[in-house]
Amino acid sequence: MRLPPILQRRFVLVTGKGGVGKSTVTAVLARLSARAGRRTLVCELNTRERIPGLFGQPPVGGEVTRIADNLWSVNIQPALAMEEYALMKLRFRTLYRLVFENPVVRGMVGVIPGVHHLLMLGKAFNHEREVESDGRPTWDTIIVDAPATGHGLTFFQLPRIIRDAVPAGNLHREAADMWALLTDPRRTAVHLVTLPEELPVRETVELHQRLTRDLGMPLGCLFVNMMPPPLLEAAQAELFAHLTEAPSDPYLATLWAAGRIRLGREALAGSYRRQLADLALPLIELPTQYSRDFGPEQISLLSDRALEQIR
Amino acid sequence: MMRAERGTPGTSDGERSPEGRSEPRTLRVADERLLVTAGAGGVGKTTIAASLAVGAALAGRRVAVLTIDPARRLADALGLGQLTGELRRVDPALLERAARTTRAASEGTRGELWAMMLDVHTTSDQMVRRFAPDAETARTILENKYYRYFSTSLSGSQEYMAIEQVRTLAADGRFDLIVLDTPPAADALEFLDAPDRLIEALDSKAVQMLQNGRSGGFGARLLGRGRDLIMRSLNTLTGGQFLEELIEFMAVFGSILDALKTASEAVHHLLRAPTSRFLLVTTPTASNVEEALHFQTTLAERGLPFGGFIANRVHVAYPEVPEILLPDLARTLALEAPLAARQALVERLHSALRAHNRMAERDGAALERLAEAGGHPPGVVPLFPLDVRDLAGLARVAAHLER
Numbered sequence: 001m002r003l004p005p006i007l008q009r010r011f012v013l014v015t016g017k018g019g020v021g022k023s024t025v026t027a028v029l030a031r032l033s034a035r036a037g038r039r040t041l042v043c044e045l046n047t048r049e050r051i052p053g054l055f056g057q058p059p060v061g062g063e064v065t066r067i068a069d070n071l072w073s074v075n076i077q078p079a080l081a082m083e084e085y086a087l088m089k090l091r092f093r094t095l096y097r098l099v100f101e102n103p104v105v106r107g108m109v110g111v112i113p114g115v116h117h118l119l120m121l122g123k124a125f126n127h128e129r130e131v132e133s134d135g136r137p138t139w140d141t142i143i144v145d146a147p148a149t150g151h152g153l154t155f156f157q158l159p160r161i162i163r164d165a166v167p168a169g170n171l172h173r174e175a176a177d178m179w180a181l182l183t184d185p186r187r188t189a190v191h192l193v194t195l196p197e198e199l200p201v202r203e204t205v206e207l208h209q210r211l212t213r214d215l216g217m218p219l220g221c222l223f224v225n226m227m228p229p230p231l232l233e234a235a236q237a238e239l240f241a242h243l244t245e246a247p248s249d250p251y252l253a254t255l256w257a258a259g260r261i262r263l264g265r266e267a268l269a270g271s272y273r274r275q276l277a278d279l280a281l282p283l284i285e286l287p288t289q290y291s292r293d294f295g296p297e298q299i300s301l302l303s304d305r306a307l308e309q310i311r
Numbered sequence: 312m313m314r315a316e317r318g319t320p321g322t323s324d325g326e327r328s329p330e331g332r333s334e335p336r337t338l339r340v341a342d343e344r345l346l347v348t349a350g351a352g353g354v355g356k357t358t359i360a361a362s363l364a365v366g367a368a369l370a371g372r373r374v375a376v377l378t379i380d381p382a383r384r385l386a387d388a389l390g391l392g393q394l395t396g397e398l399r400r401v402d403p404a405l406l407e408r409a410a411r412t413t414r415a416a417s418e419g420t421r422g423e424l425w426a427m428m429l430d431v432h433t434t435s436d437q438m439v440r441r442f443a444p445d446a447e448t449a450r451t452i453l454e455n456k457y458y459r460y461f462s463t464s465l466s467g468s469q470e471y472m473a474i475e476q477v478r479t480l481a482a483d484g485r486f487d488l489i490v491l492d493t494p495p496a497a498d499a500l501e502f503l504d505a506p507d508r509l510i511e512a513l514d515s516k517a518v519q520m521l522q523n524g525r526s527g528g529f530g531a532r533l534l535g536r537g538r539d540l541i542m543r544s545l546n547t548l549t550g551g552q553f554l555e556e557l558i559e560f561m562a563v564f565g566s567i568l569d570a571l572k573t574a575s576e577a578v579h580h581l582l583r584a585p586t587s588r589f590l591l592v593t594t595p596t597a598s599n600v601e602e603a604l605h606f607q608t609t610l611a612e613r614g615l616p617f618g619g620f621i622a623n624r625v626h627v628a629y630p631e632v633p634e635i636l637l638p639d640l641a642r643t644l645a646l647e648a649p650l651a652a653r654q655a656l657v658e659r660l661h662s663a664l665r666a667h668n669r670m671a672e673r674d675g676a677a678l679e680r681l682a683e684a685g686g687h688p689p690g691v692v693p694l695f696p697l698d699v700r701d702l703a704g705l706a707r708v709a710a711h712l713e714r
Contacts, residue, residue, distance in 0.1 A: 018352015019594070048602055090544055099544045148352045165456065171549040198698050200353075231663050236656050239648055251632045252640050255657060258629055258664035264696055290666035292673040294597065 003036040004310045006220050006282060009189040011128050011142055011181060013156075016193035017203045018148035021225035023050035024286070024294075024302065025193045026145040028223075031055075031303045034070035038140035042073045043124045045147060046116070049075045056296045064127075078116035081123040088126075089170065117147070118158050125178050128187075153210060156182060156190075156217065182217060189220030194276070196224055196269035201276060208279050221310065222281040224273055228266045229287040231259065284309045343588050345481065345581060346618070347491045350592035351602045355623040357385050358699050358708065359592045359692070360492035361426075365702060366709025367488050368401075368424035369410050375425040375480055378492040385426070388701050394428035398480075401426060401702070409702035413710045422487070429476055442570035452567070457560040478574050481581050504613075588618025590690075595625055595677035604684050620681040620689035621712065627693050628671035629664050637661060 007029065014026045026042060030051065033040040041064065042051050049059040057067040062077040086096050099105055121144075130138040147155050159178035166172045182188055190211060194204040204222070211217045232240060240263070246253040276283060284306050289298045348360040357378055364376035375398060378385055386394040390405045401424040410421070436453060443449035452458050480489050581587065589610055593603035603620060610617045632640075641654040648656075681689040690712045699708055 019354060019599075023598075048598075048605060050598060053598075086548060089548055095540070095544055099541050102541055105541065105545070166549065169549055170547060198700075232656070232659055236652070236659060239646055239652060239656055240660075242646055243644075247643075247645065249640065249643055250630075251636060252644060252657075254629050254632055255640070255660040255664060258667055259660040261696060262663040262667070268697075290669055292669055292676075 001032075001036050001307075003032065003038070004307075006189065006310060007032060007036075009187055009218075009220070010137075010140065011124075011144075011188040012220070013144045013146045013182075013188070013190045014193060015146040015156075015190060015207070016148070016223075017195075017200045017207075020193045020195045020200050021223075021286070022148070022193050023054065023145055024225060024299070025191060025223045026143055027051055027054040027299045028286070028303045028306050029191065030071055030143050031068075031299055032307060033141045033143070034068060035303075038070065039138070040071050040141045040143065041127055041139045042071070043120075043127070043142065043144045044073070044075045045120045045145065046075065046077055047145075049073075051145065054295060054299050076120045076123050078119045081119040085119065085122060085126070117155050118162065121155065121158060121178065122174065125174075125181060128181060153207070153215075156211070156215060160215075183215070185218035188218050190217050191220040191223060192281070193223045193225055195226055196272040198272065201272045204276065205279065208281070219281055221284050222276060222279060223284050223286060223306075224276060225286045226288045227273065227285040228262065228269050230266065231262050237263070282310065342586060343488060343618070344586035345477075345489050345491065345584070345588070347493060347582070347587070347589045348592050348621075349493045349589055349606060351599045354592050354594045354599055355692075356592045357492050358388075358705070359590070359621055359623060359712075360490050361385055361388065362692075362699075362705045362708035362712065363590070364424060364426070364488075364490040365406070365409065365705040366713060367490075368406060368422040369706060369709070370422065371420045372422040372487040373425075373485060374422060374488045374490060375427070375486045376490040376492070377427055377429060377476060377480065379429045379494050386428075388699065388705055389424075389426050390702060391426060394426060396427060396429070398425045398427045400424070405702050409706040412703040413706045425486070438571070439567060442567035444567075448567075455560050457556065478578050478581065482577075583614055583616065585616075587616055589615055590618045590621055592621045592623055593677075593681070594623055595674035597673075597677070600677045600680055603681070607684060617685075619687065620685045621692065622674070622678055622681060622689045623692045624694040625674045625678070625691050626667060626671040628668050628675075631668070632661060632664060634661065 012029060014022050014029065016022050016025075023044075027050075030040055030042045044051055049061075051073050052058060052060050052065075052067050055067045055071070055073075057073075059075065060067065060073050061075055062080045064072050064074045067073045082100070083096065086100060087093065090096050090099070124142060124144050127139055127142050132138055159175045159182060162175035163172060163179055166175065192204055192207060192211075194200045208219070208222075211219060240259060243256060246256050273283075273285070286302050287305060289301070291298060346360075346363055348356045348363070350356050360378060361376055364374045368374045378394065386392060389401050391399055391401065403421065403423070406421060406424055439452050439458075440449050443452060477489070477491060480486065591603045591606050591610075593599045607617055607620075637657050638654060641650060641657040644653045644657060646653055646656075678689060678691065692708050692711045695704075699705060
């Protein structure tokens, strides 16, 4: 399986409004990448883990752990990320302890807003630079299940804010490098996720504008999650349209109501889907799964649907 | 185009639960002074918060709803055009009209409904002005570049500023009830912990010394034993000037910390008062339910009062239509089309019904889990074909929650 070019970038960020299915899309992208033979790492950010479960595995915690062929997952913890970063720079654990177990330093770190998000982004960034002993990059693809839109935007901006606020030194340099990665269209792709509903669509339009115009971040695809699949063929729909009133038979009336509601939802979803076409992003529809469970089987199915649509 | 949709039967209210069913009341809003809605992203917290506020106002209480979600929709629904950092009153005439659209609304005295959005910028500036010992100090803080960086740019600052807002509203005698909408779950925890983190940080030796010292270069002295090594190490991590400047800023900021600490303690107690309740909002999907159950544990760990679950967007099952009847039903279907076409149509409709009922089954299992964990049945709001987009819609949701 060969991946379309848009899925070949190394550093992949998935964002969207809360509850639209970012983790689902992250899992879909991870599966496609891993099955194309790329060593793939998924980063969740200090959250209740979703990704391992979608591959039928238990949560992995703060350690990078293999969850499928070519696929690893990690739930980045700010405290661990800080220790890792500090040890990398300070080299000695005793020195690390002296510094970070100092109550004043701890107090400062605890109160500075944004520091946790910066540490998590920094760790994902470090994985991007990670190399094997022979110099080859450890990861072909790193996928970050980023925070929801509201917080996501401040999250993406962090490196730029720090770069501009901190005059010089290590922190400034790291932030500048991070920002360079985030805005590099050869290495990075930000995929947007939305639902065919009013509010998510409105937020997606705003998000798209801010990401492109204000932040200059390179976008990938727009995933429209939970598109109701067409219930009827065109001829059937025409036939059904003749039934303008509920049939008198109670069973038929129930079937009729179920059809009306479903077609109403389809029409509405379709109209929101059309609004998204204005964004001029490759648009990928993921059909609603009317199943009790949502797991590996659904991810596999959605991955196939997605691949059919990506050029 | 939304309006055209609204008239069609397929997009009517969608309430299909039997009328007059009396379930145990899950929410007794009457005694509470503070309701906090929390839950995963996208579950409808803001709508639920607004609905609770509308319901309470219709029942005669004076309510302020405070939202953190910058979404415009709530403002639209409340008829306010735009929510700002200032409290604004919802037009009583609109409220009255909404009341008439739901059978739940009784005659009688209406309360008041006020709403505001948490405006990080304004709130933090106000806080500095109020707590600074003098105008000069306030100005120094407001013009400091790190202040701007803290108060506007970084995630997390909202949490600090919300603390102050909630406290102010609670202290304001005008309201019987405050409804507070929180950021999505992970951030909500940060939000809930913010007062305690502040108290802890402010109790630290660092801050006490910050409040005493103001002169340049004192920062390093705070660190105590090993300070030179610590400063050098930190400089390796960050860059020299940054740290010095930051500590200088903290020193100026230290002048308002006492007042901030008092405020944080007040919020700490307010959140745990016998008249405060946390309502955990979720949709019936497995992952959101997991998150809600986890959140319940988190509340308990922090000594925060759990008030119940609210399940939003619940599929209500259609009556079953036995598959064996489909051929007969196709024959009786009054359409001018070959039997085979009618049969195919009926089968497709049946598949829509089955798909919906599978979701209803999933949702039923979720409701059971929530009932078991919550000790009583969750509040249930059915899946509406359209978004709740006006006061009448909010009143309708409130009516569901009061059942």
